[in-house]
Amino acid sequence: MNKISKVKYQPKIKSWPKEFGDKLPLNEAFMSFQGEGRYIGHPALFLRFNYCNLGCSWCDTRFTWDTDIIEDGQLLSVNDIIELSTKLLKSSHLEPANIHVVLTGGEPMLHQDRLPALIVQMRKTGFNFFEIETNGMYSPSQDMIDSIDWWNCSPKLSNNGLAQTVNVVPDAVRSIYATGKSDFKFVVDSAEDIAEIKEYYLPLIAAESVILMPEGFTRSRQIDNMATVNQLALQNGYRFSPRLQILIWGNERKK
Numbered sequence: 001m002n003k004i005s006k007v008k009y010q011p012k013i014k015s016w017p018k019e020f021g022d023k024l025p026l027n028e029a030f031m032s033f034q035g036e037g038r039y040i041g042h043p044a045l046f047l048r049f050n051y052c053n054l055g056c057s058w059c060d061t062r063f064t065w066d067t068d069i070i071e072d073g074q075l076l077s078v079n080d081i082i083e084l085s086t087k088l089l090k091s092s093h094l095e096p097a098n099i100h101v102v103l104t105g106g107e108p109m110l111h112q113d114r115l116p117a118l119i120v121q122m123r124k125t126g127f128n129f130f131e132i133e134t135n136g137m138y139s140p141s142q143d144m145i146d147s148i149d150w151w152n153c154s155p156k157l158s159n160n161g162l163a164q165t166v167n168v169v170p171d172a173v174r175s176i177y178a179t180g181k182s183d184f185k186f187v188v189d190s191a192e193d194i195a196e197i198k199e200y201y202l203p204l205i206a207a208e209s210v211i212l213m214p215e216g217f218t219r220s221r222q223i224d225n226m227a228t229v230n231q232l233a234l235q236n237g238y239r240f241s242p243r244l245q246i247l248i249w250g251n252e253r254k255k
């Protein structure tokens with residue numbers, strides 16, 4: 001992406017209801033494998049929630065937030081989500097204790113006032129490991145810190161088309177890092193991105209918690225970027241993660 005297109009990009013973000021009651025706007029739920037980061041390859045139940053506050057230019061889940069294509073999804077109670085989760089799990093030969101539940105979006109932290117109640121009830125039915133995928137712009141409540149087993153935090157760089165003054169919320173990044181159970185996955189496409197990680201994020205988090213992933217939501221773009229990003233990780237002392245779901249399925253849904 002060149003500098004001109006970065007400046008021109010303006011996301012069209014659908015505003016979210018002020019009052020959800022105790023319900024959660026579920027866009028989709030499905031069984032798959034964690035495709036990125038520390039728990040790559042682990043069987044997982046994905047719960048994808050609608051709405052995002054940011055609107056990255058290369059987002060592969062625009063259907064959760066873009067005014068032009070957002071899908072209604074369903075406003076579901078905790079019991080509805082547990083019933084759906086149990087039904088989905090039955091399609092595999094796995095027990096709830098042997099999978100991870102991945103809360104994703106969109107930006108699931110927009111719903112942090114209601115997610116702990118869901119997690120408490122899901123734990124009672126046997127689910128026992130909860131990951132969250134967040135852009136790192138919201139500081140977690142104590143209930144969220146207590147509820148989540150692993151934070152997959154993906155703070156954004158200006159390769160998403162937005163200024164770093166928009167992307168970086170230092171207090172939120174610090175507080176997620178302070179949970180002691182987090183990785184920071186950065187979507188990268190060039191050496192310029194490494195300079196941004198160092199300038200904006202390494203004052204907030206340790207280099208050991210950084211994972212680089214190739215930008216691109218098509219299989220060919222992933223493959224084109226992987227070698228470069230892999231070497232950037234090695235040269236800078238970071239970890240590297242492919243994005244298995246894209247390599248295997250391209251941008252097919254529910255994978």
Ligand code: SF4
Pocket residue numbers: 052053054055056058059060061062105106107135
């Ligand atoms: S923060 Fe995540 S969900 Fe939101 S626009 Fe960026 S990539 Fe998409």
